[in-house]
Amino acid sequence: MLEFLLLVLVWAISALSGLIAAAWLKARSSPKIAAVGFFHPYTNDGGGGERVLWCAVKAVQGERPDLRSVVFTGDHDATSEGLVARARDRFGVELLSPPEVVILLRRKWIEERTYPRFTMIGQSLGSVYLAWEALSTLAPQFYFDTSGYAFTYPVAKLFGCKVMCYTHYPTISTDMISRVCRRSAMYNNDSAIARSIWLSRCKIIYYTVFSWIYGFVGSFSDLAMVNSSWTRSHIEKLWKIPDRIRRVYPPCDTSALQALPLERQKEAPVFISVAQFRPEKAHTVQLEALALALDNLDMSLPRPKLLLVGSCRHDEDKERVRKLKEICSQLGIDRDVKFLIDVTYRELVQLLGTAVAGLHSMVDEHFGISIVEYMAAGAIPIAHNSAGPKMDIVVDEDGQRTGFLAEKTEEYANAILAILQMPETERLAITSAARRRAERFSERKFFEEFLAAVCPILHSR
Structure with missing residues (x-):
């Protein structure tokens, strides 16, 4: 089992390197567009993350109206007018102009059901593939991840984008590793694994290696906004870029x-x-x-x-x-x-x-x-x-x-x-x-703190 786990991790790192190399070759021929691209594969999830997306779009539109606003989404029925209506009707957020929409056809590669085992590494590598699809279609000057797909940041960098993100939740955390060490069964730690000392040890190795990779890709962010003190403490430990991390509480109406x-x-x-x-x-x-x-x-x-x-x-x-x-x-x-x-x-x-x-x-x-x-x-x-x-x-x-x-x-x-x-x-x-x-x-506090964080990047050359 341990040998198999290490083989999977080696394969994952190799696959990631291959995808990044392919993205680099593609990026060389892709001109940057004066736009902010918001990478948010699920624009119909209805949660707090979607509210952050629409408030972020509105804030950027107000600060830099000269930039095109582009939303990368895997929702095949999404339209510019539909997203404006959704932001207004679902969250009470009035966008200043309709965003452009880039439909992603390969969202299945980040869906949990695609990876019954090794879900984290599977979804993370899938997000690299999805980001490649997005940026191959349109490479914006500024890439903004609002869904927590840190593995996409090196790809965006290779496409010449300034990378910003709003992280709601670290993909891996020391708390998750601690639960496996304690062999506590939970939605992200199967009871069969929790009952087995051997499987738990294998999973600890998997989590430890993954946390290192996660920290490496996260460090490519030019600006990392986090939504709470708890998230900040974990991201600072993992990404090791404390000077580029800002705590910005999410917008609550x-x-x-x-x-x-x-x-x-x-x-x-x-x-x-x-x-x-x-x-x-x-x-x-x-x-x-x-x-x-x-x-x-x-x-x-x-x-x-x-x-x-x-x-x-x-x-x-x-x-x-x-x-x-x-x-x-x-x-x-x-x-x-x-x-x-x-x-x-x-x-x-x-x-x-x-x-x-x-x-x-x-x-x-x-x-x-x-x-x-x-x-x-x-x-x-x-x-x-x-x-x-x-x-x-x-x-x-x-x-x-x-x-x-x-x-x-x-x-x-x-x-x-x-x-x-x-x-x-x-x-x-x-x-x-x-x-x-x-x-x-409040939303007012979010806009103040959000703009204070992103303006140095948005106005940089």
């Missing part, structure tokens, strides 16, 4: 949400969970916590409802939703939970305005835009006690609590019960402090 009243209906308390239906979001924890809370709920208190709001990228996500509904039936809470798929931005604001609390259960969430949205809207956050939520968001404001942090199902259930039992004066004190805290992560 706090203006519309802060206009919502803090008062809520007491008769039918609503809990909300806003997250894509992906395995790492750990929706099952929320369902189990709700069931446990309902089992221990005082009969004098109203029975809460849970709204699971999110987007589905593909059939696998839709199947995940179906399985979550089955879990609701097994737990006996199917009447207490409602699934809302692909809601519009306006609908999301209305839903947040009805919620007394918001649930979040992803381990090591890099930031957590949905948590900030809860706080701005007046919903008390119950977030996972790790990474971005712990270090940046659910932090006391002027000595006042702004929400709850939890890890185990029992802790989530206790937080749900605490909010249901909470006097109105205490709830309003927490939501007021949380709303003040959320102002630190």
Whole structure:
């Protein structure tokens, strides 16, 4: 197994070198265009990364209107007008002009299902191939990655681009390696591997070598923006370019949400969970916590409802939703939970305005835009006690609590019960402090910090 693993890594490095060499030959004959190319293969994922994309496009359009804005996407039905409408309707972002669209035909090479094993290295090499396709079609003066595909940066450099990126989450982290060392089963560490000392050791070698390669390709970035203190600490360790790293909190639309009243209906308390239906979001924890809370709920208190709001990228996500509904039936809470798929931005604001609390259960969430949205809207956050939520968001404001942090199902259930039992004066004190805290992560702050970071690159020759 160890020999096979090393063979795979040698093959990966060789393949990467071959692709980069081919890109260099292609780049020699590709003229640079006065444009900013945004590499974002999934422009329909509906998550915080897509919001960053559209805010970044808008910011660059305002700062350098002379540059063409180009979006490299693998969504075959994407059009300039459609993306403008999506940015406006889904995220409330009004682009200053329609971006040009370059359709990528080989997105399957970065899809997780293409690589049932050695997924990270497979997707990373696939991103090199995809970037080659993109830059062969149009080589912009500035290359901007907003999806975390660091292996594309050497390719963009070879095409003569200035490389900028906004990193939401490191592809590999010391936390991931630590989990393998502890043999902890998780969505990115199969239980069969976790049970085996030998397989775990092999995976540690794989992760260690991959982290070195990841650090090498990441160092090609002229500017690396990161979305949280947690992400910054990992990227600084891996890429070793601290002078080119800037922490820029992601844009959260706090203006519309802060206009919502803090008062809520007491008769039918609503809990909300806003997250894509992906395995790492750990929706099952929320369902189990709700069931446990309902089992221990005082009969004098109203029975809460849970709204699971999110987007589905593909059939696998839709199947995940179906399985979550089955879990609701097994737990006996199917009447207490409602699934809302692909809601519009306006609908999301209305839903947040009805919620007394918001649930979040992803381990090591890099930031957590949905948590900030809860706080701005007046919903008390119950977030996972790790990474971005712990270090940046659910932090006391002027000595006042702004929400709850939890890890185990029992802790989530206790937080749900605490909010249901909470006097109105205490709830309003927490939501007021949380709303003040959320102002630190507004779109206005993002535009200020984003432009301060990119302007030296955008105006360089």
